[in-house]
Amino acid sequence: MDSKEKNIDKIHKKELGFDLPEDYFLKSKNQILSKVSTNKETKIIALLKHKMVWFAAAGIALIFAIAVYKQQAIPSIKNMPVLVLDTLNTDKNLNMANYSFFEEDVLIASLFVSDNNVEIFVSNAFIEDVVTDEYLDEFIVEELMNEDLF
Amino acid sequence: MKNESEFIGKLLSANQRDEAFKKLLDLYQKRLYWHIRKIVITHENADDVLQNTFLRVYKSLPNFQQKSTLSTWMFRIAYNESLRFLEQNKNKYYDSVEEVQQKYLNNLVSDSYFEGDEVQLKLHRVLAQLPEKERQIFQMKYYDDLKFREIAEITEIAEGTIKTLYYKSVGFIEKQMLDAELLVKN
Numbered sequence: 001m002d003s004k005e006k007n008i009d010k011i012h013k014k015e016l017g018f019d020l021p022e023d024y025f026l027k028s029k030n031q032i033l034s035k036v037s038t039n040k041e042t043k044i045i046a047l048l049k050h051k052m053v054w055f056a057a058a059g060i061a062l063i064f065a066i067a068v069y070k071q072q073a074i075p076s077i078k079n080m081p082v083l084v085l086d087t088l089n090t091d092k093n094l095n096m097a098n099y100s101f102f103e104e105d106v107l108i109a110s111l112f113v114s115d116n117n118v119e120i121f122v123s124n125a126f127i128e129d130v131v132t133d134e135y136l137d138e139f140i141v142e143e144l145m146n147e148d149l150f
Numbered sequence: 151m152k153n154e155s156e157f158i159g160k161l162l163s164a165n166q167r168d169e170a171f172k173k174l175l176d177l178y179q180k181r182l183y184w185h186i187r188k189i190v191i192t193h194e195n196a197d198d199v200l201q202n203t204f205l206r207v208y209k210s211l212p213n214f215q216q217k218s219t220l221s222t223w224m225f226r227i228a229y230n231e232s233l234r235f236l237e238q239n240k241n242k243y244y245d246s247v248e249e250v251q252q253k254y255l256n257n258l259v260s261d262s263y264f265e266g267d268e269v270q271l272k273l274h275r276v277l278a279q280l281p282e283k284e285r286q287i288f289q290m291k292y293y294d295d296l297k298f299r300e301i302a303e304i305t306e307i308a309e310g311t312i313k314t315l316y317y318k319s320v321g322f323i324e325k326q327m328l329d330a331e332l333l334v335k336n
Contacts, residue, residue, distance in 0.1 A: 008180060008181060008184055008293075008295075009180070009184075011293060012184050012187070012188075012293065013265070015270065015273065015293075016188070016266065016270060016273065016274065016293075017258075017264050017265050017266015017267070017270035017271070017274075018184075018187055018193075018263065018264065018265075018266075019193075019263045019264060019265045020193060020263060021193070021263070024193075024197075025179055025180060025183070028179065028183075028197065028200060028201070029172075029175050029176075029179060031201060032175060032179075032200075032201055032204045032205070033171075033172065033175070035201060035205055036168075036171065036204070036205065036208050039205060039208070039209070
């Protein structure tokens with residue numbers, strides 16, 4: 001300790017009455033060094049935390065993508081796999097005579113739908129059927145009118 | 151400091167930094183502690199601020215541009231940390247940093263690390279009557295033994311203004327001490 005350092009302690013104690021705990025500067029030095037090394041470790045943790053945020057964000061995006069995909073993947077008769085549609089069309093043609101293919105279509109197609117989605121699938125199929133019926137009715141009326149006209 | 155640029159080089163070098171930082175603590179710990187203590191008054195406050203100061207110094211070392219000396223740069227960090235501490239302690243009960251300082255001064259007698267008698271208390275009261283900036287300038291010059299140029303850099307006040315304020319505060323303190331019979335006129 002040089003004379004200037006001794007003097008700085010002395011002047012503050014003598015003129016301003018400030019005192020210190022014993023060995024304060026030694027203890028304080030160790031505390032500061034320990035905080036500095038903790039700070040270095042914290043930086044590493046912070047970096048990991050930063051990475052974890054990205055992982056979490058990626059995870060959320062993935063869950064969202066799956067949810068959207070699943071929603072789109074709930075099949076309607078229109079977007080059934082080609083093989084299924086072929087089977088349905090064949091059946092449809094065979095049953096054209098008695099016009100009762102709708103119920104059977106739904107039953108067959110529903111075999112390819114998971115239990116959780118059956119209800120949504122049936123409801124979609126019902127709506128499609130109503131729309132088709134409506135379209136057929138209009139078509140028949142137009143045909144009859146054309147026949148009357150000509 | 152002799153070979154300051156060499157020492158700064160060690161502080162900035164990744165593999166010599168920790169060793170150089172220990173040396174930095176040995177060199178500046180006391181001077182910064184006393185500088186801080188006069189602003190934040192109590193030992194507990196000064197201890198907190200000193201630790202924050204050195205942490206900030208360590209973190210900021212890679213950004214140290216050597217536009218000032220290492221000493222001035224560190225004093226400036228210590229000074230800003232002390233003011234930040236007072237600002238944080240201002241809370242809803244006080245309007246200004248000066249009021250917070252006044253609160254600590256009023257509680258000085260009950261501070262376990264204050265051993266002053268009536269004379270020292272009177273000196274504190276006289277210093278407390280100075281406007282905040284003037285008091286800090288006076289303390290930096292008189293107790294911390296800093297040069298006017300260094301005080302100007304730390305406080306970001308023009309050197310000429312620093313000199314004027316310092317001599318003004320010396321005159322004020324002398325007058326107050328004579329009135330309080332702490333000084334005898336020659």
